[in-house]
Amino acid sequence: MSIDKKITDDLVANDISFVTTVPCKQLAGVIEEIDQREEIFHIPSNKEDEGMGLCAGAWMGGKRPAIIMQNTAIGVTINTLATLIQYYRMPLPMLISYRGELREPVACQVEMAVHTKALLAQMNIPTYHFHNQSDVEELDMILKYTFMCNKPVAILTDANFWGGYGDQ
Amino acid sequence: MIRSEILKEIAPILRDQLVVCNIGIPSQELHAIDDQPTNFYMLGTMGLSSSIGLGLALAQPKTVISIDGDGSVLTNLGTLPTIGNNMPSNFILMIVDNGSYGSTGDQPTYTGRKTDLAGMARAAGCDNVVEVQDVDTGKALQEAIDAQVGTVMIVKCDSGNAKMPVITMDPVVIRDRFMKAVEA
Numbered sequence: 001m002s003i004d005k006k007i008t009d010d011l012v013a014n015d016i017s018f019v020t021t022v023p024c025k026q027l028a029g030v031i032e033e034i035d036q037r038e039e040i041f042h043i044p045s046n047k048e049d050e051g052m053g054l055c056a057g058a059w060m061g062g063k064r065p066a067i068i069m070q071n072t073a074i075g076v077t078i079n080t081l082a083t084l085i086q087y088y089r090m091p092l093p094m095l096i097s098y099r100g101e102l103r104e105p106v107a108c109q110v111e112m113a114v115h116t117k118a119l120l121a122q123m124n125i126p127t128y129h130f131h132n133q134s135d136v137e138e139l140d141m142i143l144k145y146t147f148m149c150n151k152p153v154a155i156l157t158d159a160n161f162w163g164g165y166g167d168q
Numbered sequence: 169m170i171r172s173e174i175l176k177e178i179a180p181i182l183r184d185q186l187v188v189c190n191i192g193i194p195s196q197e198l199h200a201i202d203d204q205p206t207n208f209y210m211l212g213t214m215g216l217s218s219s220i221g222l223g224l225a226l227a228q229p230k231t232v233i234s235i236d237g238d239g240s241v242l243t244n245l246g247t248l249p250t251i252g253n254n255m256p257s258n259f260i261l262m263i264v265d266n267g268s269y270g271s272t273g274d275q276p277t278y279t280g281r282k283t284d285l286a287g288m289a290r291a292a293g294c295d296n297v298v299e300v301q302d303v304d305t306g307k308a309l310q311e312a313i314d315a316q317v318g319t320v321m322i323v324k325c326d327s328g329n330a331k332m333p334v335i336t337m338d339p340v341v342i343r344d345r346f347m348k349a350v351e352a
Binding site: 018041043044045046047049050051052053054055056057058059060061062063065079080082083084087088089090 | 223
């Protein structure tokens with residue numbers, strides 16, 4: 001089974017039916033898969049804080065949401081995470097492309113990569129790092145954990161997890 | 169009219185609807201004028217009233233009214249194409265356009281100069297954009313609710329704030345009673 005299909009199957013199995021995305025090359029396959037699945041309403045957003053607003057509304061309307069974005073978005077969404085998602089205690093799985101890690105070809109991506117885990121730790125956001133493809137086996141448990149505790153939870157997926165970036 | 173006078177006038181219309189209300193003084197005014205479990209007060213996160221309202225409208229069938237401001241929409245302009253391309257029939261975005269950042273001391277926004285929010289909404293793909301003057305807000309809002317088509321309302325009014333107390337309700341209480349009202 002492809003990694004994109006496995007991730008999407010886990011989302012569907014956990015009743016996640018509202019997904020917003022801001023694309024990254026590494027995430028292209030999973031975004032395409034989500035777009036094709038009838039069980040999921042896919043709404044692209046223009047910026048990640050906007051996407052978190054959509055997810056907050058969808059959750060209050062009875063749907064389980066998720067956001068798919070790049071780790072640079074952590075820099076964009078700190079305020080939204082603190083004053084909306086955390087302050088009102090809302091669940092939000094964040095499937096994050098962890099750019100700037102091993103096998104990264106673009107130097108500038110490293111500049112946010114070195115801050116990513118520190119920022120998430122500072123925000124007390126539970127954080128999981130998928131480095132090998134087998135790490136995806138934990139996704140189902142992470143999604144259940146997210147909706148158990150009503151918190152934003154970060155799943156960082158690096159280039160090695162996706163099979164390389166630029167050299168794949 | 170200033171925003172609080174409009175909110176007073178439309179409170180009987182808002183009372184029966186799900187309302188997502190913008191951060192700062194707009195939420196304080198609505199809370200003081202007519203607190204309802206069907207009101208979701210934003211205590212932070214400037215700019216996201218339209219996004220929260222859109223997500224809520226897409227997730228369930230009841231009518232949702234997002235009360236937003238010109239300054240807040242300008243800070244989240246990406247919301248207009250998202251609304252324009254995904255507009256559900258049960259969503260009304262009511263932008264109170266007083267040409268100023270009311271909660272921070274009435275500094276002017278660009279909508280008081282050359283920027284036209286209605287034109288921007290139309291260009292972003294919003295099909296049903298209505299511009300109204302403050303005194304006509306209630307009539308236009310009721311028409312939008314009755315029409316059952318997604319609507320962006322730009323309400324032109326004067327700059328100014330009523331002096332209202334800060335909301336001290338816990339955010340989780342606001343959110344919990346709102347979700348119960350959504351489900352009811």
